[in-house]
Amino acid sequence: MVKQERAARTRQKLIRSAAEVFDREGYALASLTTISARAGVSNGALHFHFASKTALAQAVADAAALRLRDIVAQPPAGGSLQNLVDTTHQLARQLRADVVLRAGFELGRDAGRERPTDVCGHWQDWVEHLLERAAGTGELRTDVSTLAVATAVVATTAGFEVLARRDGDWLSRQTIARFWELLLPTLATRELLPALKPHGTH
Template identity: 55%
Template structure:
């Protein structure tokens, strides 16, 4: 058990170190020696866990997906509507992208056209958004005439735009930027009575959980 725990910690450390190196210089140039050195382990230990750099890159993407799903599902609060969940999840995602290098690099890898197909975080995010919007529609939260397809397109396009732009300027991932988007979109998406109950700044629970300010 102790060996398994130590191996798991080493693997996690290598994934994080790889993400830090990729975040600074991309996934193609850095050497495995640099990654193992940053993790404080030998090259042999790295190769024990990952047969190649491609395998390590894939592991970063897979770890990022776990983190993405944890962020999205962790935004759920008791008694919360689906539209508020969507608002909260976008705030939580922006906060996590600012703080979590593995998640940030996972998204960057999804947009790397030179990389062989792997975990596509943007597609997973799109699927999660679509499920949530459809559940909002089924619960009567959307205003009459609001298109599910158009709502999904708007949320995914804008949040993924924030993700890309946020790699150069963290202001794109700020709570005020996310809230501004929702203040613009919500009146076209939900009825006035539903709108009155939604906090575009994110609910108190998600602000506390993810440090949204």
């Protein structure tokens, strides 16, 4: 049992170290030697857990996908549109704080290799599902295309994450709120709009 716990800790250290190196240097430039040294383990220990850099990237992406799942699974504070607003704020906070989540999004953009779990694709699927639910419950204007809105939301949140690598204000609460102040009047019904909170409910 102790040996298994030690192995699990080593694996998690390697995943976090890989995420930090992928986040800082990108997948192509990241070396397994740098990752193992950052984790404080030998190259042999790294290869015991992960046969290749691709396998390690897959583990990072899987861990990021689990973090995203936890974000979108939080109990909603209101209807589907408010839930979407709140979740984008939570995603932005987690992207600022969690290097594994950031690396998961970064790995999905790396077209120069076989891609691992598509974290951004999971985000898009969830956004589309929530917008379809909002349409079904009458929260959206009748002329709104849920697919077009989902594309705008996903492209914007992913773009903010890229821009925040140079300036963290792109993932600030104020920036996300300004986006929703601009978008919500084009989506929500006239009756619902006054009740929506672009800054989020928590």
